[in-house]
Amino acid sequence: MNGKDDFIVLGVNQKDKKIWRDFYDRYYAALCSYVSKFLSVSDAVEDLVQEVFISVWEGKRIFSDSKELTNYLYRACYNNALLYIRNNQIRDSILSSxxxxxxxxxxxxxxxxxxxxxxxxxxxxxxxxxxxxxxxxxxxxxxxxxxxxxxxxxxxxxxxxxxxxxxxxxxxxxxxxxxxxxxxxxxxx
CATH class of the missing domain: 1.10.10.10 (Winged helix-like DNA-binding domain superfamily/Winged helix DNA-binding domain)
Known part of the structure; x- marks a missing residue:
């Protein structure tokens, strides 16, 4: 891990707003690209990724390094995408019934x-x-x-x-x- 990664993880853990901009810029586009592999609705993709960032900001979890933070972000995006798909399937099944x-x-x-x-x-x-x-x-x-x-x-x-x-x-x-x-x-x- 390099110094920049350490700095970002520390800033994320401390909820430092200036560092969060770098953190957001570093991960947002990649996470949107990842989620778009599961979902075709671009607004939903962006919303799901935003929710992950919000949950990190509001959460009390402390990340030990950038690998743990990165794994968490991708896992959370994957889980949110699956939840979104399930919810839409449930809604569609209710309406189709x-x-x-x-x-x-x-x-x-x-x-x-x-x-x-x-x-x-x-x-x-x-x-x-x-x-x-x-x-x-x-x-x-x-x-x-x-x-x-x-x-x-x-x-x-x-x-x-x-x-x-x-x-x-x-x-x-x-x-x-x-x-x-x-x-x-x-x-x-």
Whole structure:
């Protein structure tokens, strides 16, 4: 490892804003290129890479050297890309499971399905507004993982998961309104 690498790792660990610019410039384009191998949506690629940088900034993890930092960045980008793909597949499967309009002659049924689709869209919109840890917990739950599995996957206690779940539910309930929130919870969770 050279002096510049040591300097960047030290700056990342200390959250030094000036060094973070160098760190960002050094890794951002390469990470975007890496993630674009998995995803074709350029906005999603950039967002996923940004989320990794944010998690490093907000996290308490201390990196011992540039190899550990680099491995962490690529692994986190890979995991975020897989999560993004899974979430879109789940969303698409929910929407594709809805019957097509030709299957219904009754306009009220079409209206009900439209409302349901819009409610699901709103749910995902507001899930994206959750803090990163809460968002990961809710998305893992939507994927069908138990609360214990989520705690294990994220390496946190079950109490942390329950606390974050409770905060997430409260936020979603406020954003969606109690009636829509209750219906969506029964459909998804």
């Amino acid at each position: 809805l019957p097509s309009e030709e299957d219904f002659e009754d306009e009220e049924m079409i209206y009900a399905l439209t409302v349901k689709e819009e409610a699901i869209r709103q749910l995902y919109f507001y899930i994206e507004e959750l803090p990163a840890e809460q968002r990961r917990i809710i998305l893992l739950r939507i994927e069908g993982h138990s609360w214990d599995e989520i705690a294990s996957k994220l390496g946190v206690s079950i109490n942390t998961v329950k606390t974050q779940k409770s905060r997430s539910y409260k936020f979603l309930r406020e954003k969606l309104g109690n009636s829509t929130y209750s219906v969506l919870l029964s459909l998804i969770f």
